[in-house]
Amino acid sequence: MEYNFSEIEKIAREKWESSNIYKVENNSTKPKYYVLDMFPYPSGAGLHVGHPLGYIFSDIYARYKRMKGFNVLHPMGFDAFGLPAEQYAIQTGQHPEITTKKNIETYIQQLKKIGFSYDWSRQVTTCEPSYYKHTQWIFLQLFNAWYNTKKEQAQPIADLISVFETQGNKGVSAACDDTVLKFSAEEWKSFPPKQQQAILMNYRLAFQKESFVNWCPALGTVLANDEVINGVSERGGHPVEKKKMAQWFLRITAYAERLLKGLESLDWTESIKDMQRNWIGKSIGAMVSFPLKNHQEKIDVFTTRVDTIFGVSFLVIAPEHDLVQQITTPEFKEQVEAYVKMCASKSDIERQAEKVVSGQFTGAYVLHPFTQTEVPVFIADYVLAGYGTGAVMAVPSGDQRDYLFAKKFDLPIIPILDAQQNLEQEADATKEGKYINSDFINGLNYADATALLIQKLEEQNKGYGKINYKMRDAGFSRQRYWGEPFPIYYDKDDIIYTVDEEKLPITLPKVESYKPTGTGESPLATATDWVTQFGKDTRMETDTMPGYAGSSWYFLRYMDPENEHEIVSNEAQAYWQNVDFYVGGSEHAVGHLLYSRFWHKFLKDIGKVNTEEPFQRMVNQGMIQGVSKFVYKYFPDIKISNQTDVFEEFSNLNKLVNNLIISREFIVIENEKLLLKDLSYFERVLTDKYPGFVNYLNLNNHKINIDDIKIRKFHVDINYVKNDILDFERLKAEDINYKDAIFITEEDGNYYCGSEVEKMSKSKWNVVNPDQIIEQYGADVFRMYEMFLGPIDTAKPWDTNGISGVSNFIRKFWRMFFDDFGKQRWIENQASQDELKILHKTIKKINEDIERLAFNTCVSTMMIAVNELSKLKTVSVATLSTLTKLIAPFAPHTAEVLWLKLGNSTSIVDADFPTHDEQYLVESSFNYPIQINGKHRNNIELSLEATNEEIQTIVLADEKIKKFTDGKELKKFIVVKGRIINLVVSE
RNA sequence: GCCCGGGUGGUGGAAUGGUAGACACGCAGGACUUAAAAUCCUGUGACCAUCGCGGUUGUGCGGGUUCGAGUCCCGCCCCGGGUACCA
Known part of the structure; x- marks a missing residue:
């Protein structure tokens, strides 16, 4: 009986299905083990061979763990909200729900064929109301929480309100916007509700603020960052401008330190941890205040090199900085305004691409906090408004950007460390050596100088040590249809209300069209009844949540997927704890993984989970690439003059010339250009096969010149290629593009394709479908x-x-x-x-x-x-x-x-x-490799019980070995038991 | 620029500091067969060889440590990924 896989698979599958063998219970005498795959977005293209790699890997591990006596949770689900479905809906008018469901069906069919041990009864799908009900619930908890930095934990906003009512916000340690003004209990009570609400927004973990979005007037829509390329829309290439809109954000920055510290306990690859560390971007430095000359105001600066403070020769603030207008002196007003305007018109990307140093003096001066020297204040677009305070103290000798700026505007470059070199050419950011030109830190080293400076700043109330994070709060608004609606509505005075938890889920309304509204609002805004569902004078929030909302907690839902009342029961979570083994692509290193960790920590703070981290161990599978195959089309550059007399022949030849496809043997790549390798051989082949062609060339007295030949490669469907040999007869028959193609084969009669490893994609004709493989093997x-x-x-x-x-x-x-x-x-x-x-x-x-x-x-x-x-x-x-x-x-x-x-x-x-x-496995003897001076010379079978002396006697007596040792002095005789023997002899 | 990975036959790759190239593909040859498929066997880094003894060389390049280095250390080169006017 032959190995008949289709019959075998049928028997096995039926057995598993009838016995429900992959159904997992939430309790067991066995230890638990949670093996999870990153759930897929169900795209219309279905799976290719690369997708299941991680799933197979985790399935093997899950099955192994189960056989090793663990109660293994191994679920699968779908990250089903997202742009492609919405894009398809815009094109076809079909509800994204319909196409998404269909795609999920296809995925499940494909996955089931591969024989995964998933407990499908636990499947979660993020776009189902029964799921996103809980996503909305989590959002409400975030909205109703603030972060207590002293306790390092999220707390109910109600607690904060009662603190405000009794003592104002003085002494409150909270993660909040730096701009919040101090107020007393009395002041708080006197604020109108709208102002109170606005103040609380500075503290909530889910909050709203005015923020810039990529607004594309031509498309009438807001675009995500990756939909904007070089300042224009990816689709259509329309200009994109900055538009200020109220947007929801999550205060992930409150968790920066815990997100950073938590990495240490995780069994992840260092590279992923590094990516997260870099993203969080902790920098330890100091805030320094520079008082303005002739002004009440001061400019606060964040620096990681407070030790360089005596090298400051100017200050630079971002063009968007709040003080720009106030401090600009009348004589510079015009230039400053022009510069600000120019910066505003540029996109972020343009600004960053700009390599030329630019800036503008404001006419204002600040006073150096220690020396009281006057320091000029510039604006320049290399300073980002969003990082730190939007202002830098420029130290040209220690920072290359400052250096270039100083050169351009002829500002002093002050050496500050005796170890600095090459200051005539460039800045030197070294921390080595002793300070010079630096007042009271002269002669100190980096560590001592920094400590002393921070101490002085704090004593004199001129600054303080500060930790800064590069990470920003996470935008949580999308002006799209296919996402979770916010459980938020507004009254006519724009006071925000949350939807009662009992009323969740707020489901998506039916809309006429999924197209952008043209106003920047999401398509939800067109569903009038839905918008006013909480009263005629109210309106629903019409933004929807981003993709990561649903994926930031799905792994908890698998623990208790049927639970209608809560995201997961405490019992189920207490049993499964967190994911023991997580498998997925490293492309989610910062997005999904960071947001999930943030949500998990928050859920821990509010008592929903009892673990600090969601994914204990993680493995990132590498991409499976496609092997693309190429054919080489040959375009001789022949100038055709008067052809009337040879017209008929020409039309045939023309056809020939435009359809010549030559095998890879004839081609050589030089400087990334494809050239003919051996012209004479090629000509001979052509003469044999198509004498007319060469005659034609002779007819016109036109010799083929190698420079005139253009060769271009084209992807060819890999299904026509086996071992690089193209089945060109079948290709000609089946593909209209090659109907008239003439394949110049090699001597063995085969056409050999070129080959390259690329990403697997439809457009490259190199996609391998798992269904096909499974059908065949x-x-x-x-x-x-x-x-x-x-x-x-x-x-x-x-x-x-x-x-x-x-x-x-x-x-x-x-x-x-x-x-x-x-x-x-x-x-x-x-x-x-x-x-x-x-x-x-x-x-x-x-x-x-x-x-x-x-x-x-x-x-x-x-x-x-x-x-x-x-x-x-x-x-x-x-x-x-x-x-x-x-x-x-x-x-x-x-x-x-x-x-x-x-x-x-x-x-x-x-x-x-x-x-x-x-x-x-116990062996009594071993076939030792014998090395002489590290070179392998012979193998001798020796008892593992033999003593070194016995071994030495036998080895030295060996004929082959003797050949190499004769007449030489034995210096050393090394026996590594059961491994190797090495003789060291004189040369 | 900075931070991570990684460079081993024609190909995918293997190798706790101990016989480099396991296993497999491909290729070549052979057996079985009318033939093909399937299956099985042999060979296969390169170079030299009086091709059934054997030798030389070989893990991106240059040094070093060691009895012994693909593996450890130092300095380069190349490829891949991430990230960036982040003060």
Whole structure:
């Protein structure tokens, strides 16, 4: 009986489904283990071969853990809100819900074919009201919370209000906007509700503020940052401008320190942790106040190099800085206004792309806090309004940007450290050496100077030590249809109200059109009844939440997916705790992973979860790339003059000339240009095949000149290519573009394609569909081959040709059980010593490799085991049973069916994973490699019990070894037991 | 610029400081077959060789540590990813 995967898969699947074997309970005497995949966005294109890589990886681990005796939670769901569905809705008018559901169906069908051990009863879908009800609930909690920086925890906003009522906001330690003014309890009570509301917005963890969006008038819509390229819209290339709109934000900055500290406890790769650290961007520095000359105001500056303060020769503030208007002196007013206007007209990207130093003097001066020297104040666009205080103290000798600015405006460059070099050419940011030109810190080193300066600043009330974070609060508003509506409405005075929790979910309304409204509002604004659902004089918030709202907590929902009353019950969460093993792409390193960590910490603060971090261990799978194949089209640059006499011939030749496709052998790449390699050979081939063509060229006295030849490569559908050989006959028959193509083949008659590794995508014609692979080779071969490709975390190209190796292996595996006629091959007697040795060696290696997540070598190890066992005459049933269990996580269908055939009535899913017995691995001798001066010369089988003296005697007596030692002095004789022997002799 | 990864045969890759290239693809040759498919066997880094003894060389480049380095250290080069007027 041949290995018949379709029958095998059917039997296994039916068995699993009828017994509901992947259903997981929220309680067990077994220890829990939570294995999670990053849930996918269900796109219309379906899965390609690259998508399931991580899913297969985590599934193997989940199955392994289950066999090792854990109660394993391994769910799957869909991140179903998002732009592509909305885009499709705009084009077709179809409700995104319909297309999303359809896509999810396709995904589920595809995923089920691969044999994952998902508990589908726990599926979550973020766009379903039963799910986003809870997303909205979390938003309300964020809205009703502030962050107490002293206690390092979120607290109810009601507590803050009562503090305001009793003592005002003095002495409140809260994460809030720096701009909040101090007020007393009496003042608070006297504020009108609207003002109170505005003040509270500075404290809430979900808050609203005026903020700039990318407004595209031509498209009538607000664009996300990645939809804007070089200041114009990605689609259509229309200009984009900054528009101020009230936007929702989440105060993730309140959690900056905890997000940073929490990384230490996580078992993630350092590179992902580094990305998060960089994103959070903690910098320790100082705030310094520079009082303005002839003004009450002062300019506050944040600096990480307070030690350079005596090198300050000017101040630069952002053009958007609040003080610009006030401090500009009349004589500079015109220039300053012009400069500000110019900056405002530029997009952020343009501003950043600008490499030329620009700026404008304001006419104002500040006083140096220590020396009282007058320091000029400039505005320049290299200073960002959004970072720090929007002002920098410029130290040209220590900062390259300041240096360039100083050169341009002829400002002093003051050396401040004796170790600074090359100041004639560039700034030197060193912290080495002793200070010079620096008043009371002269002669000190960096650490001492910094400490002393901060102390003085604080004593004299001129500044203080401060920690700054690069991370910004997270924008939470989208002017889109396909997202969670906010549970927020406004009255006619724009006072904000929250929707009662009992009234959740606020579901999306039906709308006429998903197109942008043209006003910047989301399409929800057109649903009048919906907008006024809480009263005629009220209006709903019409923005929707961004994609990360639903994905920031979905892993909790799997624990208790049916719960209508709360996001997750305390019992379910207490049982499952958090994710033990998270698998997904590193492209979510900062977005999803940072937001999820933030929400999780917040949920911990409000008592919904009892763990600080959501994902304990994480593995990031590398991308599977496509191998694109190319054909080379040849365009000889032939000037055609008067052709009337040869018109007929010409039309044929013209056809020929425009359809010549030449094999890669004829091509050479020089300076990224494709050229003909060997003109004479090519000409000969052409002459043989198409004499007319060459005649034509001669006819016109036109010799082919290598410079005139243009070759361009074109992607060709990889389905026409095997081992680089193009099936051009089939291509010509099936693809209209190649109907008239003439393929110039190589000497063996084959057309060889060019090949390149690229991202897998439709447009590159290199997409491999898993359904196709599974149809041809079966799900188990597909699973094992994906693992066999290489280590999980590196990017690697997909090459379908290689799959035959794994396919051969699994058939060979099957043949150990059954001969070609389906007759069982195993014998009931005991396993032989040879067998046991092979088996236990294999068990040991597979256990080790699974633990270190090297599933590629697991597959190799099984191949080796099967190769070795196949050489034995007989294999016992015990050995086959153990092998079946070993392969079960990797090839579950095959293993399940073999398990049945071996006479088991249970499922292999719940079998115990084999462990090795050291006694079978004990060797009595070892075939030592013998090195002389580090070079391998011979191998000698030696007893492992032999003493070093005995070994030395035998080795030195060996004929081959003698050849190298004769007449030389033996300096050293090294025996590494069971490993190697190395002789050191004189040269 | 800065921060991470990574450079090993024709290809994917393997290798606790201990025989570099396991395993597999591809390729070449052979067996079985009328033939093909399937299966099995042999060979396969490069170079040299009196091609069944063997030798030289070889893990991006240059040094170093070590009896011994793909692996550890120092200095470069190249590729990939992230990030940036962040004060």
